[in-house]
Ligand code: 13P
């Protein structure tokens with residue numbers, strides 16, 4: 001196909017090309033729930049961070065196309081050092097990862113040498129390499145509960161998830177002062193208004209939300225846990241306090257239920273992750289066509305970052 005033909009591909013043709021290239025390259029497309037719905041619909045597997053890591057660890061495909069953000073694709077590369085891992089847009093970052101630079105994290109660790117560092121997967125490979133155990137929002141509680149009670153814990157980089165896990169486990173933890181730009185914007189004032197308008201609705205929330213929101217939630221969990229909850233709940237209306245992309249799977253896999261995205265404080269679309277939304281169908285098509293951009297990492301870093309991820313996988 002020449003360049004001119006490529007520029008006029010319709011979305012439908014682009015989807016056909018993606019499927020053709022995927023088969024030709026024996027590639028697997030892994031997507032997070034916060035991706036655009038057309039990307040979720042094309043993916044072989046859609047999941048939360050833990051499920052996507054597990055899929056990346058077990059895939060027999062020759063090429064991994066990761067439709068998510070950089071730290072997720074990097075984790076897939078750490079688990080598959082010899083396979084190409086494509087990320088449609090290499091600049092798809094994460095505010096939590098950006099807010100935890102390795103040099104400062106190293107100092108944090110050095111200041112507390114007796115502490116075990118439990119680090120949320122939303123961080124760079126360098127920060128993973130400086131950590132003892134990685135966790136995700138779906139296994140953080142289980143992992144912290146396995147650490148002996150007399151061992152002090154550093155939890156980074158999400159203070160909201162850390163505070164939530166501390167409340168759940170009754171463990172005091174030293175928290176890194178980071179937060180997610182999407183989950184910290186949800187408005188308590190708008191929540192109260194929505195609850196008055198929809199008294200039958202249940203509030204469900206991701207643990208990256210602030211405590212004022214979590215305190216009012218009927219259920220708190222990772223994206224996959226929220227999805228399973230709405231599938232099995234006898235209720236029909238839910239106010240959803242996480243990135244709005246998850247609502248696509250909630251609507252697709254349930255009938256007669258309605259989902260109201262919790263709005264942010266400002267009149268913006270800040271409940272959409274700008275990093276996740278950098279990936280588009282066209283960028284997905286182009287990365288499969290060109291085998292670029294790919295995640296590249298030094299093998300020494302790869303090996304160091306793998307240990308705390310392996311610990312997580314064996315503890316969860
Ligand atoms: P999950 O692991 O719950 O999918 O969360 C990933 C994430 O980035 C939430 O903002």
Ligand code: SF4
Pocket residue numbers: 069093094095096097122180181182183208243273274275276
């Ligand atoms: Fe990072 Fe927040 Fe986006 Fe998740 S929603 S990838 S935590 S910025």
